[in-house]
Amino acid sequence: MKIEGKKQIWKEYQKEIPDNDFFYVRSCIRQNLFPASEVIFLKILREELGKNVYETPHHTTCGGIGYHSDIVPLETVMTIIARQFALMTEAGFENYACSCITSFGLYSEIIETWNHFPELLEKTRKSLKDATGREFNIPKTLSHASDVIYKLRNEIAEKAKYKLINKHTGKPLKVVEHIGCHYSKMFPNKGVGGAEFPYVLQGMIESWGGEIVDYPERRHCCGFGFRQYLIQANRGYSLANTHKKFESMEPFEPDMIITNCPGCPFFLDRWQYVIAETEGKCYGAKGQGIPVFTYEEVAGMVLGYDPWDLGLQVHQIAVEPLLDKIGIPYNPETKYQGLNGKDLGEPEFPSNIRCC
């Protein structure tokens, strides 16, 4: 792998990312699957870096999962999105930052569609007006929350307590990145680094001391596939795709996986468990699995937040071996506790994949 070649490509795909004054929109999936990540994101931006991030309780789902499950028509999501933009406009912001990759892709697609078909934009304005009486401007910048962290990665690095370095060997951790498909596959120039060698996560990892391993299936989808996961009969597809990725990355012996998509970390995490329970195959050193993180979690880790504040206890693949590698302290006693030490009991342990 020649890094020079990649650098050439990264030069060509630089997008405009503001460094302050964001209108923040949440991700349905993230909130459900990794509830702490968005909490951490806001904490880092607001408290750690002193940025102005606006959030309104009135925003809703963008409808993306419904849209990609084909039960919600394009015009409907277009108008829902117009409503989100209206909320931004009303709040006086123009830097739109969303937490969800599906949303990000959908926003990009719809803005592009409006560019190609101005009559649709007019129709949407009318629909929104009819339905809600609201009006909207198209945001000046559209960022995914990972773009924002990428933009601020060096500021985070400056404040970091830990580096993504194996404290036993002194070598950078080998990190696999997984980019959500809708981040840049449709519009390569809307993502940092493009579609082929996206730099958004790699930039973070490099700034925080780690090393990205590039493996043949790095671009492959986790297999969520909307209806393919949501319907139980189709889940074999989802599982097969993640399996394919793990088979491909396994020889590189990665220490961890970082993702920028709300759903992918769930699948990359849980399908490891399913593969272990159905086929007996456990990835990672000592059969402990390869831990999977959201980029917010990784940022929180290097900044030295308590792992259980980051919500790392909701991962099926145990994170402790990695925390040990970096040297991040944690209290095993409090892992499964609620607020103020409330005892929540312990989850069962899976039979094949090794936990701590």
Added chain:
Amino acid sequence: MKTLYKQLAEDVRFQEGMNACINCGTCTAICAAAEFYDYDPRRVVDLVQSRNEAEIEKLLRDDTIWFCGECMSCVTRCPRKNAPGLIIMAMRSLSQDLGFFTDSEKGRQQLALKRTIGKMILDTGYCLYRRWVTPEAHPEGGPIWKWTFDNVDALYERLGCNLDGEGNGVLRKIPQEDLDELKRIFEVTGGMDRYEKIETYSAKKAKEMGLSIDEYITQSVLGKK
């Protein structure tokens, strides 16, 4: 009567996604579905491009169009700037508008999606609502999912979320006025129509198949055993 092709061509996604296909196969090569289903997006695009009405109708009634995972990886690769994924989306829309989707096993799954995802969107303002994602329906969530499900309030509290609470925060309760706006958008833009069509055509099909609607959903969700 408009031809199926013409109806497809009215969809902007189709207009964006369908240029002249040269059958090179770059889409199929990286298609997540082509590897794990009997599915070939190149062939789908080529059949649609042929404007062969019989073939298009066959596709609209077939499992084929329901295999795509809409990851859009194909869009990156096409040397002719086609978007097979968008073409599939247009076809799925048309299949539902015309009621063809109930002819295929995979198509019949749309009712289950409407009754879960579709319901959650309108009822909660979220595509996914934590309390409704049960460990039973999602066994792959593992023991940890069961633990978080059982302790959801305490856990969300511990992690600084605002589950079902007023104001901002993770999984806050979305105010009713916003849900009302959402519903109106659905009404104005054809979202409700789509929901109703899915219900009506599915009910008709269930009757044809001699199934109660619950049996119909269970069969489509669990697959034919």
Added chain:
Amino acid sequence: MKSIAIIGAGIAGLSAASDLSKKGHKVYLIEKNVEIGGHVAQWDRLFPSQKEAKIVVDELVKNLNNRAEVLANSEVQHCEKKDNKFELILTGNKNLLVDTILVTTGFDTFRAQRKEEYGYGIYENVITSADLEQLFKKHNVVCKTGNPPKRVAFVHCVGSRDEKVGNRHCSKVCCVTAVKQACEIKELYPDCEVYNLYMDLRMFDRHFEDMYHEAQSKYHVNFIRGRLSEAGENKDHQVVLKTEDTLAGKPLKLTVDLLVLMIGMEACHSQKSLNAKLGVRSDTDGFLSTKDIFTQNNFSNTDGVFFAGTCTGPKTIPETFADARAAASLVNAYLMS
């Protein structure tokens, strides 16, 4: 004595220069590179006779007589038409006053880096067809490790027939070159498995189909119809290929030790700056626009400026020579009139 400026000393320029100088005209052969002979000089052996490219270029150079003056390492800075004459200023402030100009600027090979998903310049064992010719010349066709490849794949249409990189046209010669190189690899390493990933095999000219037949029957080269979708690099620095076997209608995975990208021809980039100076224009595909595509394809829209060779679109070597000879004859007629 009349004079001509020929811009570009590739095979078209050299051939026309020798023809015109033999007719008694003064020829200035302007070449921006230090070496003359253009792309052909970079090639090892030529299909179908396996003649060494160097010999072809040497023959052309030998044919130049003393009325032909080679001005290597110089570019046209300025050009102005004055009283049916052209005044040229070259780099180094050399001035020329000529009666006519023949444009033989040729083509540029596609910059393979632009096809990002193939990883040229990133993966260790991805090379271009032009790189491979250099390896043939050095008798050193090996992988990055220094070992002979056990599996080689050729990808056709890299930078051709691809709207995403802006080249909708077919480059004509890549298919036959890929089959030629595949056979040459098999000759070097008979046990090496060779795969050609093509969209259409455009074996349009004499002997082309014969070689294709030989590649199948004698060398057992594998042909897979399907455009390469993406390449990845595995831990052993082999290249993992993903394509669809479109004839089987199934995705296909293949790991090779060496991946050869058949880079296409695109319009010469430095040509663009020349256009305005010469009063000629390019078509949408970047190649020069001729006065008439059938009957006047060596004529530009400017009286006295002629075209020959691949500056007006991809051509094979024999086609280039034919075009150069035709242009030389037309230029001669123009000068004599």
Added chain:
Amino acid sequence: MINFGYKRNESATLDLDVDNSELYKKMLEEEPSSATCISCGTCASTCSAGQFTDFNLRKIMLLCKRGDTQSLEPIINRCMVCGKCQFACPKGLNTRHIVLILNKHLNAGKIS
């Protein structure tokens, strides 16, 4: 082992990294003309069996070349060996012989 109610889908990808060329090599050895197939599909379009079933010699030869031989087992004997394809083939392949060879190897042991 837990039953999750579904199974990982099998890959349909033709994996050329797995050497499954034994049958193709036999075909090549016993009928060298098989190397020169250009997949034009003339055989399939003229096929007598093809009028009644989806028997497709072009595809069968191709899949054999790609090592996907399992899928050929149940279909190879649908051929009536009538020889139309042989007359139609522009490359003069001994198509009947190819079918017979494939049949011999694929269904060895099953012959009644």
Added chain:
Amino acid sequence: MQERLANSFDPFVLPYTIGLVFILTYLFIALIRVVKALPNDDKLKLLKHIFSLKIFKSGWEIFMECLLHRKIWKKNWTLGYMHTAFAFGWFLLIILGHLEVQIYAPHRLNLPWYPIFFRYFMMETQSTMQGAFFFFMMDLTLLYVLSGLGLAIFKRFRRKAFGMKRTTKLRWNDQIAVLALWSIFPLRFLAESFYSEISGGSFLTAGVGSIFHWFYDFTANEIYVRPIWWAYSIALGVFFIMLPWSRFTHILSEPLFIIMRNAGIREEHRNSGYGKVEIYSCSRCGICLDPCQLVSVASLRDSAAINYTRHLRLWKSEKAHQAASTCLMCNRCTQACPVGVDTAALKLNTKHELVNLHTTDQYNYLNTNAGADLQSVPSSVDVIYFAGCMTHLTPATKLAMTKILEASGEQFRFIDEEGSICCGRPVLLAGARKSANELMEKNTELFNQTHAKTLVTSCPICYKFFKENYDLNMRVLHHSQYIQELLKEGEIKVNPTAAKIVFHDPCELGRNSGVYDEPREVLKSVGQLQSTAYDGEESLCCGHSLAAEALPYRKRRVMSEDAVEKLTTNNPDILATACPACKKAFSETNKVEVKDLAEIVAENLV
């Protein structure tokens, strides 16, 4: 005439006797094995034949073919003479020898060597008419055999004089046998000459003996010439022992083969009893080499009939199969074979033994679709027309037939207009009888349901199969026969033209089905039919026979080109044929206009 020696035995008789005992034992065992290998039906047939008057017919045939070599005479008289001289001459020598013993020393008849070495053990004390007669007859016969031997030696160097361009090469075993055979008669001649002073002789032996005597008196020193008797005996012994291991096996097997063939025994699955006898009846004479286009045109000598039988004799089944699967089965070799070995049938058996298709419900897909087609067949038609798979590749023939049928006013139905179910002969020729049966069933069902009276087909392959192997409730006609019938009955009329036409007899129609005249009559009515050297039984194969599944295309092409060249020496306007395969093969050569006779008729319908 009296016994010269009191002792009726001399050690030199041993080699001969051992050889004789060996060959008789071998023959006995082989006979038992062959008969045992026959199915019970065939055993019965054999028994019935032997104990019926028909056995005399077989005897006559054995005499005519095995001794007189009638068929070889027909081919070339010098070759015939040579073969007869050996076979019939030797036969006479044996008969005469036994007669002599019968007459002069009947008590010695139980000694098998006595008639052979008669001149050694007996002597004539005084000249008698009877003795002189026998001496003369024996000498004359010996001379006859020796003249044959002279020709045989001559043939080794100048085979073209015998009408043969190619002949077989002798392998070591054959060389020993031939050498032994060739030595037998000169040695006998020498031995009898040397002893003519003692035992007597006629013009040949006595004449030459007296010349010898002029040099040296062997009568006094008989011991010096005794070895010549040894040599004679050894030659005989070696020949007998080599008989089963050389081409001369046919001497033993051919009579049995003739008997079995006349008993109506055939084998259709394996080459076991009858097939083995047939294979061993091949004399490797090489007469089949020249007619075989694989040998003469395509240089594939290994595929020749004689090499196929040789592979089988040497248990090289792979090579035999190779030969069988490149054979066109045009039957030109069988046509020429003096023994009448039907190698095409043998080859088919070889294929059946080695090739097979997996046949469990192989063509069950035909049920549904073909069924639908069946229902639409009107029951009122008299004639059904079945173009055949291959005819769909020569659409001009289809169209011509439709036009002719329409012009004839017959109620007809083009039964495979939408595509044929193959007749099954091609798959049979490839060695899969069961598959063929399955196809036959489908087609039989299809045809019989139409209740038509006549089935017309354009494909001679189908024709032969429908006619010989199907059980149809209707007449089966090739379109040439049908058109001839229509013309004869005035159902259609044609305008005669001046076109010069050469007709190529398709193998399956002509040699293999015996239809020669009808196509010619049709063509005579519409053009100027020219004859060629390759008419009728002499017709060539177009090279594209479906029997030869492993024959490379370029070899086929060479044969097509050669055939067209040979057929067009008189520059005809049209090369006509009556088979889609031949038509396609000849059209590809692009040398002359090639038409099916149906096309010519259709073009010139009144």
